[in-house]
Amino acid sequence: MTLRIYDTEAQSLRDFVPLDPENVTMYVCGPTVQSGPHIGHLRGALSFDLLRRWLEYRFGRVTFVRNVTDIDDKVLVNATPDEPWWALAYRMEQEFSRAYAAIGIAAPTYEPRATASIPQMQELIQRLIDAGHAYASAGDVYFDVRSWPAYGELTNQSVDAMEPAADADPRGKRDPRDFALWKGSAGKGEPESATWESPWGPGRPGWHIECSAMSRRYLGAEFDIHGGGLDLRFPHHENELAQSTAAGDPFARYWVHNGLVTVGAQKMSKSLFNFILADDLLAERDPLVIRYALSAAHYRSSLDITATTFDEAEAALDRIGGFLERAGRVLTADADEVEFVAVVPDAFAVALDDDLNVPQALAVVHERVRAGNTALDAGDRETADAAFRDVTAMLGVLALDPADEQWQTDNGPEASALDALVQTMIAQRADARAEKDWAAADRVRAALAAAGIALEDTTDGTHWSFTNG
Ligand SMILES: [Zn+2]
Known part of the structure; x- marks a missing residue:
């Protein structure tokens, strides 16, 4: 069986063949920590948690890096006299970590903060200048999109059709689509703690260069999977790809993007009052129910939250939990205490190998639950035991086993x-x-x-x- 995955750049399903079959490498864009997480952040991070867990099952080891963008225009804008940007960024980073952990998203292998890789960003910018793909201008440094004919390849756009890059004051740009690699801060009144010395004057990095530099630092010039939300394809990922490849790095081999979350079929927005913050959701719903609900749609489709989304997830989990409890009671009576190796049924593996088809994999779980219940009704312990093991193994891969310690919160x-x-x-x-x-x-x-x-x-x-x- 071969794992196939949808590569956004190729716009097709491709066989997944890692560079090193003993260590799959993944870089996923983490949050800009200017405010707390919402349901869209949870869904995005969960999509890659599920992919990582399946890759771990298939290949053994996965090195998973997800960054924290702790310096950015938005972080500076949201800072207050009582809470400087770095304190705000750290507080929000902790909120993200808590919300992710609450729904069983495993911590990355490493989580670099952008502010800890400034020298690597400067080095990459210098390589781009030396290669003729970037230029310094009035304290800023820009990527020269006209110097790189492949620009636009990720999203299939021609440069002429693109909107001007809105990420910087266009004061010194050769082309309005050139984007900032380094943002000069001289005379802008930005806090000194948000300013780094550079060969081009004091300033701070542009957003896109952060990920190019951090992925290279921790995963190398070439790595397997680059992930993020669909909304990051342009300009963020297009620009990352241009920077890294123009500097001579092969960069990501597969681009994977998760679909976005809508609420009542509408884009979330504060003005529509349909914005679901992670903290509010976690206060209202069982974390396991949230994990199930956000896993249950295919990662590439958009996920619409309706009045019944979480109730349906809860009912589905009740069916699974009911079987596990019942089977546990009956089967432990004559179970030998031999540890068994968790092996998932073929149909489950086929589903996840097919571009991480979690909805189909969950259908296999429910099919085995039904078969297990029927066997228990008939007093067929052998069949019930096989179903119990299958269900436990599958739930283990998806991190959805209600019996797992992670979800035991009511032991007070x-x-x-x-x-x-x-x-x-x-x-x-x-x-x-x-x-x-x-x-x-x-x-x-x-x-x-x-x-x-x-x-x-x-x-x-x-x-x-x-x-x-
Ligand atoms: Zn990124």
């Missing part, structure tokens, strides 16, 4: 107090039944039902669960 004193009370009532009901006092037994069950708790009698005792997940 309230949870153990509630369990103790329900167990007492279950014992009272058992006593009533032993005395054939059916009315008393029914009263216990009815009282629990009124509190939203359902009982299930099995051969190994009575178990309780919440009626509404």
Whole structure:
């Protein structure tokens, strides 16, 4: 089986063949930390978390670098006298890390901050100047788009059809589409802490050069996958590609872009009041439900959040969790404690090998859950056990196993107090039944039902669960 992945540059599915099959290399553009994360950030980061996890399953090792853009026009604009830009950037970076971790997005192998790679950016700018593809002008340095005929190749645009680059004051540009590699800060009143000395005068790096320099520093001049949101293709990724290749680096071998999130079929915007902040969503919904909901659409399609998106995810997880609990109870009774190697079913692997088709992979999970339940109904332990192992292995790859420690948040004193009370009532009901006092037994069950708790009698005792997940 070969993993095929949609390469935005080729505009087609391509067989994925890593440079080094023992170490896949990935660079994903991280956030500009000017404000907190919203649902679109979660979806984007999750798309690449799922790709990384599948690559890890297939190849073993993945070196995954995701940067933090901690210096940028927007970070400077949002700073206040009480909170300098670097404090704001760090606070927001932590908000991103917390939100990502909450929904099970694994930390990158490394997370470089742009401000820690200024010498590497300056070195790359100098190489571009030396090669005749960049020029210094009035304290700024620009990439000379007319000097690079391939400019526009990522997004299939001709230079003449492009909008002027809006990233810098066009004071010294040869062509309005030239974009800034270095932004001179002399006389602009920017804080001294946001200014670095350079051969072209004091200033700070342009956004695009940051990623070209950091990917090269940590992954080398050529690496496997460059990822980011669809909205980054132009100008950001087009410009990264031009800079790196014009400087002589082969750069990314596959370009992968995730689709964006809409809310009620509309682009999120503060003026439409449909902006979903990660913190608000996490306060309202179970993190596992959020992860499932944001995984359930194909990573390349746009994901529309509606009134039922999270309820549907919750119901799907309940079906999976219900089977795992039931199978766990029945099967642990005669399970040998031998650790098994997690192997996913072929249909699941085929789905993920097909451009990371997570919706199809989830369909395989649900198919195995149904088969497992049917086997349990029929008392067929062998088939149920096989289904249980399959489901556990698949959920492990997707990081969606409800039994995983990551999702165990309700182990506080309230949870153990509630369990103790329900167990007492279950014992009272058992006593009533032993005395054939059916009315008393029914009263216990009815009282629990009124509190939203359902009982299930099995051969190994009575178990309780919440009626509404
Ligand atoms: Zn980038």
